Amino acid sequence: MKPVVVTRGLTRVFGDFTAVDGLTMEIRPGEVFGLLGPNGAGKSTVIRMLCGILTPTSGSGEVLGYDLFRESEKIKKRIGYMSQKFSLYEDLTVRENLEFYAGVYGIPRREREERICRLVTLAGLAGRERELVGHLSGGWRQRLALSCALIGEPAMVFLDEPTSGVSPTARREFFAIIRGLAAAGTTVLVTTHFMDEAERCTRIAFLSEGKLLALDAPGRLKENVLDGCLVELEVPDPVERMRDVEALEYVKECSLHGRLLHVLLAGEEYLGMLSRFTGGRVNRITPSLDDVFVALARRRRRKEGGL
Numbered sequence: 001m002k003p004v005v006v007t008r009g010l011t012r013v014f015g016d017f018t019a020v021d022g023l024t025m026e027i028r029p030g031e032v033f034g035l036l037g038p039n040g041a042g043k044s045t046v047i048r049m050l051c052g053i054l055t056p057t058s059g060s061g062e063v064l065g066y067d068l069f070r071e072s073e074k075i076k077k078r079i080g081y082m083s084q085k086f087s088l089y090e091d092l093t094v095r096e097n098l099e100f101y102a103g104v105y106g107i108p109r110r111e112r113e114e115r116i117c118r119l120v121t122l123a124g125l126a127g128r129e130r131e132l133v134g135h136l137s138g139g140w141r142q143r144l145a146l147s148c149a150l151i152g153e154p155a156m157v158f159l160d161e162p163t164s165g166v167s168p169t170a171r172r173e174f175f176a177i178i179r180g181l182a183a184a185g186t187t188v189l190v191t192t193h194f195m196d197e198a199e200r201c202t203r204i205a206f207l208s209e210g211k212l213l214a215l216d217a218p219g220r221l222k223e224n225v226l227d228g229c230l231v232e233l234e235v236p237d238p239v240e241r242m243r244d245v246e247a248l249e250y251v252k253e254c255s256l257h258g259r260l261l262h263v264l265l266a267g268e269e270y271l272g273m274l275s276r277f278t279g280g281r282v283n284r285i286t287p288s289l290d291d292v293f294v295a296l297a298r299r300r301r302r303k304e305g306g307l
């Protein structure tokens with residue numbers, strides 16, 4: 001199947017600062033594609049380029065078969081976009097907001113009713129159509145903002161941190177909705193800081209300082225990125241012990257996770273040695289996406305530092 005998004009060396013420079021640096025990737029139809037990375041990594045800049053709002057400085061790319069440089073107007077008409085600061089009208093009801101956006105997108109009157117009904121059902125907003133948006137909680141507003149972004153029935157939707165500032169339950173429910181949307185054929189690109197959401201994406205791309213550090217399915221990243229045996233180390237004074245542990249020649253990485261240290265050993269055979277050296281409890285663990293991203297970020301820093 002033809003990819004929905006293709007980029008080759010996509011780059012955006014602001015003055016002398018490179019916000020996105022040579023991004024090459026493809027997104028397939030029906031994916032929930034996660035874009036992850038620390039603040040300032042370039043995620044929103046990528047989204048804005050792919051939505052046709054921001055012109056790339058160099059490289060090339062297509063969204064839904066349209067060129068990012070020459071056909072941005074066509075892209076804008078065919079995609080849905082929910083920005084971090086999505087705008088809803090607080091003094092209008094749920095339904096009135098949807099009607100307003102249907103008008104903005106030029107949906108013919110005879111089609112509006114059916115479309116609004118479908119979106120209200122999809123987002124679980126049934127029964128709330130007459131509520132004023134100003135009275136809705138963050139989670140419901142986000143569902144409505146998603147519905148408004150979908151009013152034009154786009155083949156692809158871009159969601160920039162759609163779940164920031166809502167409860168964990170609302171975040172889970174929102175993700176269930178976008179997974180359903182993707183299963184029905186709409187491709188979704190979503191940015192998030194939450195690892196539990198990243199786990200629910202079909203594939204994730206991890207950006208740091210504008211560069212793509214990894215791109216794969218969450219399970220494959222956990223299997224393939226860490227090269228060694230990951231253990232959890234419990235010692236009474238983890239912060240003080242970090243440096244000593246890091247300096248051991250059989251230790252590849254060491255990071256703090258709450259009160260525990262996660263230590264990447266060169267091999268399983270060093271488990272006993274670490275336990276004897278620290279006097280702490282050592283347990284082998286399955287890497288989380290957090291471990292993967294810590295390892296990727298460190299690897300990058302080392303490479304840049306020439307170590």
Ligand SMILES: Nc1ncnc2c1ncn2[C@@H]1O[C@H](COP(=O)(O)OP(=O)(O)OP(=O)(O)O)[C@@H](O)[C@H]1O
Nearest residue numbers: 014017018019037038039040041042043044045046
């Ligand atoms: N219009 C602009 N002019 C100058 N610098 C910009 C502009 N837009 C973005 N940047 C810079 O580019 C970098 C990447 O920003 P971007 O918003 O894409 O990051 P992000 O990964 O989405 O971050 P966050 O998670 O905080 O939203 C930041 O350092 C930001 O300050």
